[in-house]
Amino acid sequence: MCVATGDIMTDDKQQCHVDLEPIGRREIVEPGTTILAATQSSGVELVATCGGMGTCGNCRIRLEKGELTSLTLIETGKLSTAEIGAGYRLACQAEILSDVRIDIPPESLTALQRLQIEGLSVSITPDPLVLPIDLNLPQPTLTDIRSDEARLKASLAEHGFSEIDVSVPVLANGVEKLRETGWSARFGLRQKSTSATHKELIAILPVQSPLLGLAIDIGTTKLAAYLIDLSTGATLVKTGTMNPQIAYGEDVVSRIAYANNNEAGRQILQSRLVKSINSLIRELCSTAHTAPEQIVEVVAVGNTAMHHLFVGLPVRQLGEAPYVATVSDSCELRAREVGLQVSPGAMLYLPPNIAGYVGADHVAMLLASSLGQASRSILALDIGTNTEITLAYGGRLICCSCASGPAFEGAHIRDGMRAVPGAIERVRFANDHFQVHTIGDTLPVGICGSGILDAIAEAFAAGIIDRRGVPRKEHPLIAELNGTVAVRLVPASATKHGRDIIMTRADVNEIQLAKAAIRAGVEILLAESEIDSTDLDEIIVAGAFGTYLNIGSAISSGLLPELPLEQYHQVGNAAGLGAQHLLISRSARASAEKMARTIEYIELTTHASFTDTFTQSLYF
Ligand code: FES
Numbered sequence: 318m319c320v321a322t323g324d325i326m327t328d329d330k331q332q333c334h335v336d337l338e339p340i341g342r343r344e345i346v347e348p349g350t351t352i353l354a355a356t357q358s359s360g361v362e363l364v365a366t367c368g369g370m371g372t373c374g375n376c377r378i379r380l381e382k383g384e385l386t387s388l389t390l391i392e393t394g395k396l397s398t399a400e401i402g403a404g405y406r407l408a409c410q411a412e413i414l415s416d417v418r419i420d421i422p423p424e425s426l427t428a429l430q431r432l433q434i435e436g437l438s439v440s441i442t443p444d445p446l447v448l449p450i451d452l453n454l455p456q457p458t459l460t461d462i463r464s465d466e467a468r469l470k471a472s473l474a475e476h477g478f479s480e481i482d483v484s485v486p487v488l489a490n491g492v493e494k495l496r497e498t499g500w501s502a503r504f505g506l507r508q509k510s511t512s513a514t515h516k517e518l519i520a521i522l523p524v525q526s527p528l529l530g531l532a533i534d535i536g537t538t539k540l541a542a543y544l545i546d547l548s549t550g551a552t553l554v555k556t557g558t559m560n561p562q563i564a565y566g567e568d569v570v571s572r573i574a575y576a577n578n579n580e581a582g583r584q585i586l587q588s589r590l591v592k593s594i595n596s597l598i599r600e601l602c603s604t605a606h607t608a609p610e611q612i613v614e615v616v617a618v619g620n621t622a623m624h625h626l627f628v629g630l631p632v633r634q635l636g637e638a639p640y641v642a643t644v645s646d647s648c649e650l651r652a653r654e655v656g657l658q659v660s661p662g663a664m665l666y667l668p669p670n671i672a673g674y675v676g677a678d679h680v681a682m683l684l685a686s687s688l689g690q691a692s693r694s695i696l697a698l699d700i701g702t703n704t705e706i707t708l709a710y711g712g713r714l715i716c717c718s719c720a721s722g723p724a725f726e727g728a729h730i731r732d733g734m735r736a737v738p739g740a741i742e743r744v745r746f747a748n749d750h751f752q753v754h755t756i757g758d759t760l761p762v763g764i765c766g767s768g769i770l771d772a773i774a775e776a777f778a779a780g781i782i783d784r785r786g787v788p789r790k791e792h793p794l795i796a797e798l799n800g801t802v803a804v805r806l807v808p809a810s811a812t813k814h815g816r817d818i819i820m821t822r823a824d825v826n827e828i829q830l831a832k833a834a835i836r837a838g839v840e841i842l843l844a845e846s847e848i849d850s851t852d853l854d855e856i857i858v859a860g861a862f863g864t865y866l867n868i869g870s871a872i873s874s875g876l877l878p879e880l881p882l883e884q885y886h887q888v889g890n891a892a893g894l895g896a897q898h899l900l901i902s903r904s905a906r907a908s909a910e911k912m913a914r915t916i917e918y919i920e921l922t923t924h925a926s927f928t929d930t931f932t933q934s935l936y937f
Contacts, residue, residue, distance in 0.1 A: 336418040337361055338381070339538075339559035340426075341567070341727050341735040342763060352378055352385070352408035352419055360739050360762030360813045364425050369409035371395070376408040377425050381564045383417030420564045443550035443901040446664075447507045447519055447613045449528050450476060454500040465492045469504075469518070478506060482517040486653070486661035490610070491521025498523065505613045507664065508903070519662035520613045529553070529611045531601070531659065532896035533594060534678060535619030535627055536560060537569055537702050538726055538735070539861060540593060541893045543900075544601040547614060550901045554604045555893075556597055561589040562626070567723050568702040569622040569674075573636040576626065586626050591656040598658060612659035615652045616666045616900040618892050620676035620703060624667055628655055639920075640673035647910055666906070668899055669913035672920075674718035679705040680909050681895025686857050686888065688714060689912040693854040696839065698877075699892065700863040702726060704835050707916070708842040710852075715845055715917040719838040724827040725766035725862040731803075732818045734763035739813060741768035742865060744806065746775040750794070751806045760813035764806070764820075767865040772820055773828055774870035776804055777937045784937045786825040832876040833934035838921060839878065840930050845919060850878035859891040875937055 335344045335355045344359040353376055356363050364375040371391035381404070388401065389410045396405050408425075454472045455461065463471070466483050473481050495502055505520035505528050520528070527546050534541040541557040565586060566572040576583040602609050617627060621642045625632045628650065630643045652665040668677040668684075682699050683689060691709040699705045702723045707716040727733030727740070734740050738757030741764040745752045751772065755761050764772065776782045781792045781804055788795050788802045796805045796819060807818040843850060856877065858866065868885045871877040877885075888894075898905040921927045 333383075333413050334416040335359075335413060336416075338418060338420050339561075339563045339735065340421065340737055341723075341733065346413060348414055349412050352406070352411050352413060352417075355413060356408060356421075358814055360760075361421070361737075362426065363408055363421065365409060371407060371410055374407065375425065377405050377422060378408045378411075379420040379422065379564075380404045380406055380411070381418040381420050383413075384415040385417065386412040386414060418564070420561075423558060441550065441898055441902055441905065443548060444903050444905075445528075445530070445547040445614065445901050446903055447505045447528055447530075447547060449503050449505060449548070450478070451503050451524050452476065452501070454495065454502075456500050465495070473504070473506075473518075478516055480512070480515040481506070482509070482515075484517070484662060487518055487520065490661045494521060494523070503528075505660075505662070507614075507662075517662070519664070520610070520660040522611060522613075522660075526611060527607070528613050529605075529607065530614040530616070530900040531598065531612045531657075532893065532900045533597075533615065533617040534681075534890060534893040534896055535590065535594075535617060535623040536678070536861070536892075537572075537620065537623060538563065538567075540590075540597065541890055542594065542597040542601060543893060543897055544605055544607075544612075545897055545900055547901055550897075552897065554601045556600050556604075558593055558597060560623075561593045562586050564589075567726070567728050569620060570636065572626070573622055573632045577633050577636060583626065583629070583632065587629055588656070590623075590627055595656070595658045609658050610660045612652075613663045614666070614900060615657060615659060615663055616668075616896045618668060618676075618678040618681040618896045618899075620678055620705075621670045621673055622676075624670060624677050628665075628667065635673050642670045642673050642676075645670050645672075645913075647906070647913075666899065668895075668906070668909045671716060671913055671916055672718065672918045674703055674720075675705050675716055675918060678892040678895075679707070679716070680913050681893075681899060682859050682891040683707055683714070683895070683912060683916075684898055684905060684909045685891040685895035686859070688857075689908055694848065694852055695855045695857060696842070696853050697857040697859065698835070698839075698863065699860045700725065700835065700858065700866070701860050704838065704860075706835070706838045706842060708846055710846045710848060713846065713917065714912065714915060715842055715919060717838045717842060717919045717921050719834040719921065721831045721834050722827070724831045725770070727763065727765045727769070729827045730764065730769055730824045731821050732763045732806075733769065733824070734765055736765045736767075736861070736865065739763065740765035741772075741806070741818070743867065744768055744771035744775055746779045746781075751775065753807055760811070761807050761818055762813050764818060766862045767867060767870075769820065769824065769828055770832075770874055770876070771867055771870045772804070772806055773825055773937070774867075774873045776820070778873065782825060782937070785935075786822070786829050786937060788822060788825075828874075829935050829937075832874055833931050835876055836934035837927060837931040840934070841919065841921060841924055841926060844926065850880060853878070853880060853884065856880065856885050857891070858885060858887045859889065861890070863887060864889050873937075875934060 374395035509515040739762035743754040
């Protein structure tokens, strides 16, 4: 059904665009094509156990936007009323009638996206806010008719805890268990910020059961979650998934627009996010053979928009100049207030935001990288759809935010896709042709961010594109696509879907804009500190794209400064690591809050030299 002629797809009036999320793959098909056929044609593998006969019910997808044929009898037999109400369809039954956006749930994909949950290990001494105490309370008798609360407070006072707050939700959840266990229990006591002796009862749990914490990194694209033993600081289990808000916009700006332009848009974005996090909580607890009630403390980090959407704050002002945050100080609220299914008394802590586009996740990343205490000159970048950069030099910390866009996630790239099996992640040019390596070592389907940057760096080095990014028409690997020239990376005979994988001038341009935005940010921070890139001792590169990025390609394309490779350190999900530090350490929270107060933010859009620096940075 795909309208491909020869090696390169051509225009066709009768065609529909199919956006497959959260993969980030776009396919073009004729009307009447089933969604299953469209995914197969794009190289995205859905679970289709019955081969599309409509008997297995495994190919569930959700229509986010656009028009499909009416529900078939097979679908009404396989899908529940609630699923149908939520927009679920069977991919093998539903036919495409218009441009559509399809959300593919993880269980319907044969291979999951590579998730960014890895990073350096927790290496600090635990100093948690919630501490355990095991007590055996006297049972009520006819001569001791004190209330449960009074009995509990008296026993805690005997053990030196005389100033204790006890909330109704904690009692409601815990006193039945106390009776079942003969009045023996482990009590989680949380330090109140008002005084060293004042505490709050957070949880009533089985004797000697671990007090657990949850650290969450809410990325624009991905969610990472870590289950931590608060006493030891050990990471018990970690997991991740795609941010479900992708279905409402691939970047922060489009999410803000969705929240502002749709009735209940903000609530929809929040509830989708919380639902996914609750699902991660269940997965973590199931793997660790524990219960969500054991989670007595939660820390969440995210960029300012994710932070605001998560806790239900307005985001309208983040989309309009001068782009101010609603909240910049750290926040503490009951985790259940945002809908997290953890212990009823558990608190949720969010570290400070620095600015509208430099959020708590960057503070967490800087904390994990110890930039606050750095005596050397260090540049730290967290590369994503928005890139935050901080320079530590001469006792100062200065930061900025760059609108790098989703190109490094494979979006807005003709054959781009996110980092899933089949995505080209490495490209080399040798013996007059491109050699590619894909995630999962399968036949290529498309190209992800690290691959496209490699391809550009190699194409430039081989003289296939010039320093402006313009392809040299005379080169044998240049093909023509509807009047525009493109670099053929992989011939149709070597791809999974039987079509060329190409890189157009527009693709190169998208990457140029992204890399110029980041490089301009780097240069302006260096200029503000009156130093040169050669004065830098170290460059830390964090974030999903930063982890898999080939530093050599980043340097030769001009994205990053030319320094010896050993001065670069790719640290993985440093924001997730920072969230774990904040979870287990009171002093880490104090450091993060102090750092956020002292960091100097530079707004690039109004900076006098931004336009010139950005323009110069466009060249390879
Ligand atoms: S592939 Fe089995 S129901 Fe669709």
